[in-house]
Amino acid sequence: NAGVTQTPKFRILKIGQSMTLQCTQDMNHNYMYWYRQDPGMGLKLIYYSVGAGITDKGEVPNGYNVSRSTTEDFPLRLELAAPSQTSVYFCASSQDREAFFGQGTRLTVV
Amino acid sequence: AQSVTQLGSHVSVSEGALVLLRCNYSSSVPPYLFWYVQYPNQGLQLLLKYTTGATLVKGINGFEAEFKKSETSFHLTKPSAHMSDAAEYFCAVSGITTGNQFYFGTGTSLTVIP
Numbered sequence: 395n396a397g398v399t400q401t402p403k404f405r406i407l408k409i410g411q412s413m414t415l416q417c418t419q420d421m422n423h424n425y426m427y428w429y430r431q432d433p434g435m436g437l438k439l440i441y442y443s444v445g446a447g448i449t450d451k452g453e454v455p456n457g458y459n460v461s462r463s464t465t466e467d468f469p470l471r472l473e474l475a476a477p478s479q480t481s482v483y484f485c486a487s488s489q490d491r492e493a494f495f496g497q498g499t500r501l502t503v504v
Numbered sequence: 505a506q507s508v509t510q511l512g513s514h515v516s517v518s519e520g521a522l523v524l525l526r527c528n529y530s531s532s533v534p535p536y537l538f539w540y541v542q543y544p545n546q547g548l549q550l551l552l553k554y555t556t557g558a559t560l561v562k563g564i565n566g567f568e569a570e571f572k573k574s575e576t577s578f579h580l581t582k583p584s585a586h587m588s589d590a591a592e593y594f595c596a597v598s599g600i601t602t603g604n605q606f607y608f609g610t611g612t613s614l615t616v617i618p
Contacts, residue, residue: 398547425604434513436594436610437548444604452605484547486606491536491555491598493606495547 396420400485400496407475407503415470415499417485425488426468427452428460430481431498437484443468475503507531508595510609518617523567523582525612527595530576535597537578538606539569542592551593554578565589590616 401416419426424445429437439452443462457479459471468487472479480503485496511526529535536555540548552563559571565588569580578595595609 427606429608434610436508437608439605439607442605486548488604488606491604492550492553493538493548493596495540495549497547498545 398485398487398494398496400483400499402499403497404500405502407472407501409475409477409503411475412471412473413475413501415472415483415485415501417468417470417496418466419468419485419487419494420466421487421489421494422465423487423489423494424465426462427486427488427493428458428468428470429484429486430454431484432481440470440483472501477503479503508597508607508609510593510595510612512612513610514613514615516615516617517585519587520584523580523585523589523614525580525593525595525614527569527578527580527609528576529578529595529597531597531599533599534573535599537569537571538596538598539563539567539578539580540594540596540608542594542611544591548594551580585614585616587616587618590614 398419427442428440438454441460443449483499486493509528538553539551554561554571562568596606598606
C-alpha cells in the first residue's frame with residue numbers, strides 16, 4: 395500500500411519556467427490537498443479538492459493551478475516560476491478526519 | 505475562521521524529562537484537533553487526534569493530548585522524553601466544512617538533550 399506518492403522529490407527551476415508536481419494516492423480518498431511549507435511558517439494550504447472534478451482555492455493559491463480528473467491524481471501546476479515559490483510542497487489526502495501526507499517535493503526557483 | 509497558535513517555536517528537554525508542547529486554537533465551531541510529527545526530510549505523520557468523546561487522547565510513541573474547550577487548548581505531553589522524539593511537531597485543526605481543510609500551526613521543534 396503506497397499511500398500518497400509525490401514526484402519529483404527535488405527540482406530546480408529557473409525563473410519563468412513551468413512545471414507540474416505530481417501527486418497520486420491509492421486509498422480511494424475523496425479529499426486531497428496541496429500545502430507548501432516554509433521555515434517558521436508551518437503549512438499553508440494552496441488548493442484542495444473534495445472529489446474528482448471539484449477543486450477550490452486555499453490560503454495561498456496565487457501562482458498555482460490544479461486539476462482533479464480522477465480520484466487518484468491531483469497535480470499542482472506552476473506556470474511562471476518565481477523565487478517566492480521556493481518551498482517544500484506536500485500533497486495529502488484524507489478520509490474520516492485523518493490526513494495522510496506524501497514525502498514532499500523540494501523546489502528551488504533560481 | 506480557524507487558526508492555530510503553537511507557543512514556542514523551539515523547545516529543549518533533557519532525556520527522560522516531561523515533554524509539553526502547547527497548542528491553542530480559535531474556531532467559530534468546535535473543531536477536530538490533531539498533532540502531527542515530522543522527522544527531517546520526511547512528510548507528516550499523525551500522532552493523535554481528537555474528534556469526539558473522551559477529551560484525553562492517547563497516541564503513538566507514548567504521546568497524549570487533552571482537549572480543553574474552556575481554554576481552547578490541545579497541549580501535547582509525554583512523561584519521559586526519548587532521543588528519538590527529536591522532531592518538528594505540528595498542531596492542526598479541521599472544522600465541519602465541506603472541504604475538510606486542515607489548518608496548521610507554525611510548528612515546534614523539539615530537541616532532546618542526552
